[in-house]
Amino acid sequence: MQCTSEFLTLHGLSLEENPTTYRTLKTLKHISKGSTIITSPSLACFPIPSMVNIRCNNCLEIPIEPLKTCSRCHKTFYCNVKCQKLAWSAHHKILCPIYKKEGNKVLDNDYMDEEMLRRVALRIEKYLKKKTYYETETVSLTGLNEKVNCETFLTLMSHREKRTPEQLEKFKAIAKNVFSDLDLQNITQDELITYLCRFSCNNFNLDDSQLFPFGEGTYSIGSLINHSCRPNAIMMYSIGQQTSSGLQILRSIENIKAGEEITISYIDVAMSRTSRQKLLNEKYFFKCQCSRCSSDNVSIDITEEERKVLVNIEQLTKMRNNEEINEKNIKDLLISQMQQNQMTNDPISSIISNIIITLLPHLTEETSKSDYIQTLEVLFNKIHTTITNQNFFTTSSLSSATKHFYDRIDLQQWRESWILGRYILTIYLLIYPRFHPIIGLHLFSLAKCMWNDTYKDKDKIVESYEIIKAAKKTLEITHGDGFENRMIVTQVMDLATNMQTELTEIERKK
Numbered sequence: 001m002q003c004t005s006e007f008l009t010l011h012g013l014s015l016e017e018n019p020t021t022y023r024t025l026k027t028l029k030h031i032s033k034g035s036t037i038i039t040s041p042s043l044a045c046f047p048i049p050s051m052v053n054i055r056c057n058n059c060l061e062i063p064i065e066p067l068k069t070c071s072r073c074h075k076t077f078y079c080n081v082k083c084q085k086l087a088w089s090a091h092h093k094i095l096c097p098i099y100k101k102e103g104n105k106v107l108d109n110d111y112m113d114e115e116m117l118r119r120v121a122l123r124i125e126k127y128l129k130k131k132t133y134y135e136t137e138t139v140s141l142t143g144l145n146e147k148v149n150c151e152t153f154l155t156l157m158s159h160r161e162k163r164t165p166e167q168l169e170k171f172k173a174i175a176k177n178v179f180s181d182l183d184l185q186n187i188t189q190d191e192l193i194t195y196l197c198r199f200s201c202n203n204f205n206l207d208d209s210q211l212f213p214f215g216e217g218t219y220s221i222g223s224l225i226n227h228s229c230r231p232n233a234i235m236m237y238s239i240g241q242q243t244s245s246g247l248q249i250l251r252s253i254e255n256i257k258a259g260e261e262i263t264i265s266y267i268d269v270a271m272s273r274t275s276r277q278k279l280l281n282e283k284y285f286f287k288c289q290c291s292r293c294s295s296d297n298v299s300i301d302i303t304e305e306e307r308k309v310l311v312n313i314e315q316l317t318k319m320r321n322n323e324e325i326n327e328k329n330i331k332d333l334l335i336s337q338m339q340q341n342q343m344t345n346d347p348i349s350s351i352i353s354n355i356i357i358t359l360l361p362h363l364t365e366e367t368s369k370s371d372y373i374q375t376l377e378v379l380f381n382k383i384h385t386t387i388t389n390q391n392f393f394t395t396s397s398l399s400s401a402t403k404h405f406y407d408r409i410d411l412q413q414w415r416e417s418w419i420l421g422r423y424i425l426t427i428y429l430l431i432y433p434r435f436h437p438i439i440g441l442h443l444f445s446l447a448k449c450m451w452n453d454t455y456k457d458k459d460k461i462v463e464s465y466e467i468i469k470a471a472k473k474t475l476e477i478t479h480g481d482g483f484e485n486r487m488i489v490t491q492v493m494d495l496a497t498n499m500q501t502e503l504t505e506i507e508r509k510k
């Protein structure tokens with residue numbers, strides 16, 4: 001663990017032992033929101049089954065030219081000869097005959113485990129063979145060298161002793177296969193079982209800049225970060241030959257004080273407390289005691305206002321048997337009100353407008369966390385006092401509203417899409433952390449819908465400009481690093497400039 005600690009210190013981070021979490025990653029210096037805290041290359045990463053013939057097996061990029069397949073096994077695809085050569089020397093030379101022998105194997109979860117095990121085992125084996133050479137290497141600030149990457153992996157938690165006999169049997173079978181396929185001299189078959197246990201509670205799903213999953217990766221440094229349902233950081237990815245394949249980027253979404261722990265969320269924070277706790281216990285073997293999970297418990301070290309807000313967020317994420325707001329009528333309710341021109345008098349519509357108008361300045365301006373919490377508290381009070389059907393603002397209607405939103409976009413029905421989009425935005429703003437990629441991306445889509453609506457009135461033009469400004473600020477924080485991510489920020493900036501020009505023109509004509 002010594003080289004891991006040395007490497008982290010070089011980045012202003014410290015790994016401390018902790019009786020509950022085993023280890024805790026803290027920052028030694030103040031980190032402003034929207035900073036890249038650390039970047040690290042994977043130990044192994046590759047496309048998920050649905051992306052195997054869409055993304056390059058080496059750099060994970062979607063190339064402009066069609067992918068080229070390996071002429072021997074016909075199982076792996078590359079964007080060019082350079083990527084093919086890199087993959088060949090890293091692992092494909094050994095794996096190619098195995099793929100050939102396997103024939104048409106089903107690409108399922110077990111396959112993903114097996115593939116990850118082969119690649120990680122080959123990498124660790126190579127490292128262990130040359131360990132004496134690596135011993136002399138100093139830990140560098142610029143790159144996560146092989147020693148830190150491999151040594152850190154060997155210290156990761158596996159929770160092997162807590163696994164069910166069925167799961168261990170499955171892992172045993174995979175380890176047996178991999179051990180017989182690879183000529184390993186420095187890793188035992190039993191150690192391979194521990195590797196598989198590590199994967200299941202440490203590995204990452206890689207999402208693209210639009211948050212669509214495309215790959216899976218083993219990241220030793222990223223695996224040192226603990227979970228919170230109200231996290232202060234997120235993981236983003238940068239792919240392509242110019243970076244190392246599947247570079248993981250840890251970004252801060254809050255200002256983090258020196259000495260504070262850095263946390264990410266392992267799961268979708270829009271899930272109910274019961275679902276979150278079940279998932280965290282089953283996959284990661286712990287009971288979450290973050291500020292959200294303990295919000296009913298007054299002893300936790302948060303302000304009274306914050307506690308009230310967290311209790312409210314919990315209520316909104318509780319799964320409810322939502323008879324009134326079901327699949328069909330969420331769309332009907334919102335759109336028919338609009339068509340009958342009742343929007344302005346309706347309490348739900350006015351709350352939607354109120355939430356958007358009140359919270360957007362907290363995204364675009366440098367307001368403090370306590371100001372933001374106070375605003376949220378006022379909004380929750382308003383919802384409780386003015387709306388009889390509070391179910392309207394829970395996550396239970398979110399998936400059907402989102403489906404209708406994208407259906408309307410496909411049909412280019414811009415007015416209907418922005419009505420649904422504004423409703424979805426209110427729920428996101430109430431539930432997700434203030435600067436979250438899902439909020440940034442949704443603000444961008446919503447601004448485009450509003451802008452495309454040719455019959456929009458002046459108020460909507462002004463509102464769409466406020467929304468694009470909030471999208472820009474949020475995405476600069478979440479998507480500020482990595483080529484693909486930065487491309488989204490540039491698109492948002494272009495739209496914001498166009499909007500500003502048109503607004504100036506409207507003002508001039510007045």
Ligand SMILES: C[S@@+](CC[C@H](N)C(=O)[O-])C[C@H]1O[C@@H](n2cnc3c(N)ncnc32)[C@H](O)[C@@H]1O
Binds near residue numbers: 024159224228285287
């Ligand atoms: C990806 S690892 C995180 C780093 C880990 N603490 C370590 O020292 O290697 C995930 C494991 O860390 C522990 N963990 C993560 N977040 C936790 C939390 N909020 N409370 C308690 N344990 C946590 C759990 O044992 C979980 O299976």
